[in-house]
Amino acid sequence: MIRSRLVLNFPGFEKTPAESQLDRIRHCANKTGEIWKFTYERKTLEAPEGARHMVSESLAAGPNWQVATRIVQFSWHDIINVYEGAPHPGAFLTNMPKFLAFLFDGTWFRYLRASQRYFYFTIFPLLLLALFAAVSIVALWLLTSLFLAGAVKWAVILAGSALLVLVLAKWPGERLYLLLTINDWGFARDMVNRANPAIEARYGEFAKVLTDEISASDHDEIIISGHSFGSVWAVAALSLALQQTPDLLKGRRVTFLAQGSSLLKIALAPGADWMRAHARRVMAEPDLFWHEIQTKNDIIAFYKADPFKALGITGYAARLRIDRPNYKKAMSKKRYRKMRRSHYETHRQYILYQDNRVPFDYMLRLFGPLASRELGLDPSMTAKIDETGALV
Numbered sequence: 001m002i003r004s005r006l007v008l009n010f011p012g013f014e015k016t017p018a019e020s021q022l023d024r025i026r027h028c029a030n031k032t033g034e035i036w037k038f039t040y041e042r043k044t045l046e047a048p049e050g051a052r053h054m055v056s057e058s059l060a061a062g063p064n065w066q067v068a069t070r071i072v073q074f075s076w077h078d079i080i081n082v083y084e085g086a087p088h089p090g091a092f093l094t095n096m097p098k099f100l101a102f103l104f105d106g107t108w109f110r111y112l113r114a115s116q117r118y119f120y121f122t123i124f125p126l127l128l129l130a131l132f133a134a135v136s137i138v139a140l141w142l143l144t145s146l147f148l149a150g151a152v153k154w155a156v157i158l159a160g161s162a163l164l165v166l167v168l169a170k171w172p173g174e175r176l177y178l179l180l181t182i183n184d185w186g187f188a189r190d191m192v193n194r195a196n197p198a199i200e201a202r203y204g205e206f207a208k209v210l211t212d213e214i215s216a217s218d219h220d221e222i223i224i225s226g227h228s229f230g231s232v233w234a235v236a237a238l239s240l241a242l243q244q245t246p247d248l249l250k251g252r253r254v255t256f257l258a259q260g261s262s263l264l265k266i267a268l269a270p271g272a273d274w275m276r277a278h279a280r281r282v283m284a285e286p287d288l289f290w291h292e293i294q295t296k297n298d299i300i301a302f303y304k305a306d307p308f309k310a311l312g313i314t315g316y317a318a319r320l321r322i323d324r325p326n327y328k329k330a331m332s333k334k335r336y337r338k339m340r341r342s343h344y345e346t347h348r349q350y351i352l353y354q355d356n357r358v359p360f361d362y363m364l365r366l367f368g369p370l371a372s373r374e375l376g377l378d379p380s381m382t383a384k385i386d387e388t389g390a391l392v
Contacts, residue, residue, distance in 0.1 A: 001065055001369045001370075001391060002067055002220045002221055002368075002369050002370065002371050003065075003066070003067060003068065003220055003369075004067065004068045004069075004070075004218075004219040004220050005067060005068070005069045005070070005219050005220060005221050005222070005223065005366070005367075006069075006070050006072070006213060006214075006217045006219040006221075006222045006223070007069060007070065007071045007072065007222075007223045007225060007366055008072050008074070008209075008210060008213060008214075008222070008223070008224045008225065008234070009021075009071055009072065009073050009074065009225045009230075010074050010206075010224075010225065010226045010227070010230030010231070010233045010234040010237075011073070011074070011075075011076075011077075011227060011228075011230050011351075012227045012228030012229045012230050012260075012262070012347075012348075013080060013184050013187065013228060013229045013262075014077070014080065014348075015077050015080050015081055015084055016077060017075060017077050018047075018053060018054040018073045018074070018075035018077070019045070019047070019054055021073055021075075022042075022045060022054060022056045022071065022073050024352075025056075025071065025073075025351075025363075025366070026040070026042050026056075026058075027353075028351075028352055028353040028362075028363050029058070029060070029353075029363050029366070029367055031353040031363075032353045032354070032361060032363035032364060032367070033060070033363075033367075035353075035354070035355065035356065035357055035361075036062075036357065036361075036364060036368065036385060036389055037062065037063075037385075037387070037388055037389025038060050038061060038062040038367070038368070038389050039060065039061050039062075040058060040059075040060045040367060041058060041059050041060075042056055042057070042058045043057045043058055043059060044056065044057040051205075051209070052074065052075050052076070052078075052202060052205055052206070053072055053073055053074045053075055053206075053209055054072075054073045054075070055070065055071070055072055055073070056070070056071045056073065057069075057070050057071075058071070058367065060367035060368070062369065062385070062389040062390055062391060063388055063389055063390040064390050064391055065369040065390075065391045067367055067368065067369055069366055069367055070219070071366070072209065072213055074206055074209070074230075074233065074237075076202055076233065079187075079196070079198050079199060079202065080187070082198075083095070083183045083184075083186055083187050084180070084183055086183075088166075088169070088170050088179065089166045089169070089170075091179070091182075091183060091186075092166065092169055092179060092182055094186065095182045095183055095185060095186025095189075096182055096186075098185060098186045098188075098189035098190070099125065099182055099185035099186065099189070101189055102122070102185070102188075102189065102269065105269065105270050105271065106270065107268055107269045107270065108122055108123070110268040110269075110310075111264070111265075111268060111302075113310070114264055114268065114302055114305040114310040115264075115301075115302040115303050115304055115305045117296075117299045117303045117304075118264075118265075118299065118300070118301070118302045118303065118305075120299060121299045121300055121343070124181070125178055125181050125182055125185075128173065128176065128178055129165065129169070129178075132164075132165045132168040132169065132173070133161060133165050135168070136160070136161035136164035136165055136168070137157060137161050139164070140156065140157045140160045140161055140164070141157055144156050144157055177342075177343070177344055180344070187229075188229075188262075188265055188266060191232070191266055192266055192269040192271050192272045192275075193271060194274070202233075203233070203236045203237055203240055204240065206233060206236075206237035207236075207237045207238070207239075207240035207241040207244070208241075209237075210224075210237050210238060210241040210248075211241045211244065211245055211248060214241070214248055214249070214252070214254075215245070215248065217252070220253070220371070221253045221254075221255065221371055221372060221373070222252055222253065222254045222255070223254075223255050223257055223365065223366070223372050224238060224254065224255070224256045224257070225256075225257040225259070225366075226256070226257070226258055226259070226261060227259045227260060227348075227350055227351050228259075228260050228261070228262050228300070228301075228347060229262045229265075231258045231259075231261035231262060231263045232261075232262055232263055232265075232266050232267075232275070234256070235263060235275070235278050235279055235282055236275065236278050238256075238278075238282050239277075239278035239279075239281040239282050240278075242281055242282070242285070243281065249285050249287045249288060250287060251287065252287055253287070253371070253373060254285075254287055254288050254289065255288075255289045255290075255291055255372040255373050255376065256282070256288055256289070256290045256291065256318075257291050257293070257365065257372065258290065258291065258292045258293065258307075259293045259350035259351065259362070260293070260294070260295075260298055260300060260301035260347055260350050261292065261294075261301065261302065261307065262300075262301075263275075263279065263307050264302045264305060264307055264310055264311070265302075267279060267307075267311055268310065268311070276311055276312075276313070279307075279308065279311060279313060280313055280316070282318070283308060283313060283316035283317070283318045283320075284316055284317050284318070285317060285318050286317040286318065288318040288319070289318065289319045289321070289372075289373045289376065289377075290318050290319065290320045290321070291321050291323070291372070291373075291376040292307060292320070292321070292322040292323070293323055293324075293325065293350060293360055294322065294323070294324050295324060295325055295326065295327055295350075296324065296326065297326070297327045297328075297339075297340070297346050297349075298343075298346050298347050298349075298350075299343055299346075300343055300344070300346075300347040301347065303324065304324070306320075306322060308320065321376055321377060323360060323376070323379075325358065325360045327339070327346070327349055329356065329358060330354040330355065330356050330358040330360075330361070331349075331354060331355045331356070332355040332356075335355060350362060357382060358382075359375060359379035359380075359381070359382045360379075364382075368385070369385070369391050370382070370384065370385070
């Protein structure tokens, strides 16, 4: 039975600050407690001065068990705000070429080999923009045919269509997540090219926090959790920490929980050899258990991909398990239908609460009495928690 746990939590590409993320975890923990019959209480919430993270201490308890969980919630929402906060159409015109760079350097075709579903997500913005362009050209052709002809007509159509596409990219494009997606790709390209000093500096900051927290930990287990882009941050930070302190994980029970990971989004790019080196260093750790969670519902993750096989990383010492659960079995019909209306809501469901007892429940991993590694290797272990929440 786990009595204490350290969670080093790396969020995905969303503007939510660390405190709000921890509030969301608190809400989800209480909802999960209703399903698994445990109580949850957050004891403390601290923001170290000048730090890019917050720390939460909590206690979860069942009839015959209790677990103290320390969560270190890393934050990079300020970096996201720079990409998301730039006005339209400037941000779109800046980030669109960065998005297309993944096509021109052949990364798109690497995505196709790794996961067809992710490839479809990749080309979605281009297809949507092609539709906007077609609608614009047809509309302007019909309009200009009433009073223009020849070269002047086509000059007006082409110039007007370019402007109209930018308008449509804002509306209805924003409601279709087009601008968010293009900004996301712009960030991804800057990460591949190591073009943003703020990103590079944050790796070092996160690595130091990882080193300090793991070195000081006497918890029963440690979970390094990365959701979406958070997996990329976690791999880079952990690799840098291991570079400075090679024995950091030695003798410790450490699970790397990769949920809807975007590691391949960066690491498959030809110019991201530095990220592939980070992944090799992390997977060389014999005390590490990498648990990859993917789901068919989520087209923003690399469904059916073995991330390390796709990267050509073999012979690693860490243990790997890939699970592909079905949200339909985890959620109520109402929540499931609502989630399916948005690819981004579906992508976020990994880190939210579930409505039914399922072994991949994130909140159970963070606050429950079962060891994450053992639960990952043997999902039937959830039967050890009976209907009253007691550990049997």
